[in-house]
Amino acid sequence: MTIPLSILDLAQVAEGSTPAETFASSVSLAQHAETWGYRRIWYAEHHNMGSIASSATSVLVAHVAAHTSRIRLGAGGVMLPNHSPLTIAEQFGTLESLHPGRIDLGLGRAPGSDQVTARALRRDPMSADSFPQDVLELQGYLTGNTRVPGVQATPGRGTDVPLYILGSSLFGARLAATLGLPFAFASHFAPQALQDAAAIYRREFKPSEQAEKPHLIAGVNVIAADSAEDAHHEFHEAMLRRVTLLLGRGQTFTREESQAILASPGGQQLADMARYSAVGTPDVVRDYLERFAAQVGADELIVATQAESTESWLHSFGLLAGAMLPVSA
Template identity: 55%
Template structure:
């Protein structure tokens, strides 16, 4: 592949399917992705969302790592304000001990849910303000043991699990730059600040021993199919599903109602959220991906495909792998 490619699995529970079906499909896709040459397989933490089953992110990472052998597995990301750094260090230290040199720890500062969810987690919205300090604490807990250290992550200490800062604004870009860490921008759903954030990250980057140069992950959506018409049909269904999620808490809308909303300002917002999306047959998708990589100068591409069925999702990633390795 021209640049390494990471799959971001949204752990979508499709209509008529179960959470177990979702997890089985993730194992199947990760095993195929390993054979197809993808570098990483990530999950993102979400809560209280009926169509997304990645709430226990570390557990899923372990499940996928145990079903594969070489592909890196990790979080894209863990929402650190929802947890104490010690617990995250212990979880990912355990994963890194079980699966050496295969675990990534992407960190975000968004809650991954609503205020009711935060209350259920016994967290305060202001916890996000401590994100920079929590990252430093987590980094120290995963690093070598220090003289006089009174709190240790067991397992965790000395594992030095790779950290990646995730974000969709200049805040995350500046933090990643200041800490000398890789930066992943969530442009698959929040594209507005992409180019400015990457400019700031590179301009302000402070080299670190582990990362002497800045390293950018940039995310986009991909809907590849065997024909242009099939890919457009898949993408249209995804847009319909998105407007339904915005208006009825994840419940699907009849196509006529969804199309009417897509033609409204709310629909324009949904389309803008998916600005960076490659849709089409393999040749078209390859061209769109190449343009995105050139636009961002990404060191690594993150791809998400919320295709409406597990089968169309797997085929999309298969076709993408074929054209990127051709």
């Protein structure tokens, strides 16, 4: 079975590294990924997280697009309640005008931050409630069928940048189905509702101008290495870093503290967030992903890896491509 593979680049700032070095790594990954045969790379909007550098998502997409030639690039996603639909239409209309046929726009309704940061973003606490209407307004700007009389997106109008609904709950599945849009489920960190969301999305899907049939993208963690021992070591180290990322609230835990937290009941909940993870040698990872895609009914997989170094990060994606992508070099 050959299933399209895409990448979620978390733009991780490694300890002792800088955002500039992270962006250089993202460019290197994208250049390799388009020769390996990956379909797309997405970057997610996060704020006030010292280890993630993709907060200005459209700017990062522009930078990587300027250094590549074929691979699709986009947001996975823009947290639309943080922005006006017109502003996002202009940004992604600009990207599509500069790089025709290569830009995706995934949309989420979460803040991508904590409540304090949301206030710093001037986010209206009620803005998530208007997410469906905001998606339609944004779509109108991009197709040229504006829903706001007298207002057009320039650039943006008529670019038809494809929209994707991102979600980790049944709400996103139902919205994507109602609007007839592709749906990307964040099962790489929120696995609980995946099966139900996939079933609802397919059952309730209504064809639209953008999509005649459902297209389900499922997120999954991957760490591929030359040996099972190396892969599981990388995965364990990634879980320790996740303890600080998600529970640290500005403080850094020692290794011993992270180990203790991971072994606690709260840590087990954290571990369950990585329930869908393919870890091992390339053949083991390939077999896992093929089973996962078949069980979920996924039309595409988007993979994320939290390998510690840039070298092992690139190596993991390269090994995966060699095992699963016929175009890989």
